[in-house]
Amino acid sequence: MQKKVLILGGTQFVGRHLCEQLEHREDLNVTLFHRGKTNPGLFPGFRHVHGDREAEGLLPLAQENWDAIVDFSGYYPRSLRAFLNALRENHKLNQGELKYLFVSTISVYDLDNFGANETITSQSPILSWTEADETDTSMLTYGQRKAACEAAVQAFPEFNPVIFRPGLIYGPYDPTDRAYYWLWRQNQRKKLLVPETLDLRSQMTFALDFARILEHALFQPNLSDAVYLALTHPALSLAEIFEAMRASDVPAPQLCPVSGDWLEKQDIHYWMDLPLTLPFERLFESTPLERDFAGLFTPFAESMSLCRDYYAALGWPIPQTGLSPEREDAFLAALMS
Numbered sequence: 001m002q003k004k005v006l007i008l009g010g011t012q013f014v015g016r017h018l019c020e021q022l023e024h025r026e027d028l029n030v031t032l033f034h035r036g037k038t039n040p041g042l043f044p045g046f047r048h049v050h051g052d053r054e055a056e057g058l059l060p061l062a063q064e065n066w067d068a069i070v071d072f073s074g075y076y077p078r079s080l081r082a083f084l085n086a087l088r089e090n091h092k093l094n095q096g097e098l099k100y101l102f103v104s105t106i107s108v109y110d111l112d113n114f115g116a117n118e119t120i121t122s123q124s125p126i127l128s129w130t131e132a133d134e135t136d137t138s139m140l141t142y143g144q145r146k147a148a149c150e151a152a153v154q155a156f157p158e159f160n161p162v163i164f165r166p167g168l169i170y171g172p173y174d175p176t177d178r179a180y181y182w183l184w185r186q187n188q189r190k191k192l193l194v195p196e197t198l199d200l201r202s203q204m205t206f207a208l209d210f211a212r213i214l215e216h217a218l219f220q221p222n223l224s225d226a227v228y229l230a231l232t233h234p235a236l237s238l239a240e241i242f243e244a245m246r247a248s249d250v251p252a253p254q255l256c257p258v259s260g261d262w263l264e265k266q267d268i269h270y271w272m273d274l275p276l277t278l279p280f281e282r283l284f285e286s287t288p289l290e291r292d293f294a295g296l297f298t299p300f301a302e303s304m305s306l307c308r309d310y311y312a313a314l315g316w317p318i319p320q321t322g323l324s325p326e327r328e329d330a331f332l333a334a335l336m337s
């Protein structure tokens with residue numbers, strides 16, 4: 001008999017990759033729940049239920065029996081709790097086995113407040129939140145709300161919840177262009193404004209690997225952890241990331257390194273204007289993920305080659321995030337004069 005899988009989301013980025021993988025699984029009966037706004041028309045072979053989870057649209061699906069639920073669109077704890085409570089009522093009657101995979105984020109940590117050489121683990125303290133945070137709609141409380149959502153899911157142990165905390169996710173279909181900011185520059189530009197801290201290391205999450213991890217977790221009874229840090233490659237310095245991003249036949253662009261003080265004076269911000277960059281290192285323990293999902297990881301250089309192929313097929317569009325090329329050019333000209 002086919003197993004019933006409910007995907008909350010599934011049409012944008014990692015969810016879309018997971019759905020592409022599940023399209024080939026004849027043993028699964030997949031339902032997607034979303035508002036029908038993002039990439040409508042994808043996955044005609046799956047059942048689609050349209051609704052807004054923040055307007056009780058998800059509650060009718062709690063009446064059905066599911067073998068697994070993958071939650072990509074949980075941002076608000078109250079609607080999530082309401083769904084889980086409704087699911088519990090139905091579940092009590094049916095006694096089935098359910099696995100609830102919740103996609104969280106490393107933003108549940110207060111990343112400014114760890115020691116310089118401290119490795120963050122799944123047990124490290126996460127953010128607390130207030131009642132007001134629960135309904136706040138700004139990005140300022142994103143981490144707090146995700147932490148509250150994690151707690152909401154963890155309050156239902158009968159659903160065998162597993163929480164995944166990815167870092168910045170990159171790969172085909174990325175709606176944010178954050179890793180692509182640098183990929184485009186490494187392959188399309190001759191001069192780049194970069195922070196002088198090129199030796200600081202970071203970790204990211206490759207969308208395709210993460211989707212494979214989620215597929216594997218769906219029916220894996222022997223996962224050792226209930227919370228996984230989902231960073232899919234070892235820590236790499238920005239210089240190493242740049243190297244892997246550039247195609248072998250593309251000459252290295254000239255790097256124009258600038259200090260943190262200089263950036264501040266120009267009102268250029270780490271992360272927002274220069275994606276992936278921070279003025280400090282934050283590293284995450286990856287051993288449990290590597291152990292429990294061995295064989296599902298793409299070497300970093302290969303993942304970048306795959307991204308280059310994807311964006312080359314799109315014609316290398318200008319990234320929609322970070323410093324615009326015009327603004328970067330103006331800063332570079334000022335630096336050179």
Ligand SMILES: NC(=O)c1ccc[n+]([C@@H]2O[C@H](COP(=O)([O-])OP(=O)(O)OC[C@H]3O[C@@H](n4cnc5c(N)ncnc54)[C@H](OP(=O)(O)O)[C@@H]3O)[C@@H](O)[C@H]2O)c1
Binds near residue numbers: 014038052073
């Ligand atoms: N991108 C990153 O770097 C990053 C990093 C860490 C964690 N994350 C986490 O990854 C998750 C998003 O991943 P994704 O974009 O790859 O997932 P996805 O499943 O591919 O796309 C998000 C889905 O959620 C649906 N959705 C959004 N709001 C909804 C609502 N109110 N009611 C019903 N459906 C709704 C969207 O469809 P409609 O718009 O049609 O409703 C879409 O199908 C989030 O939980 C985010 O916190 C992302």
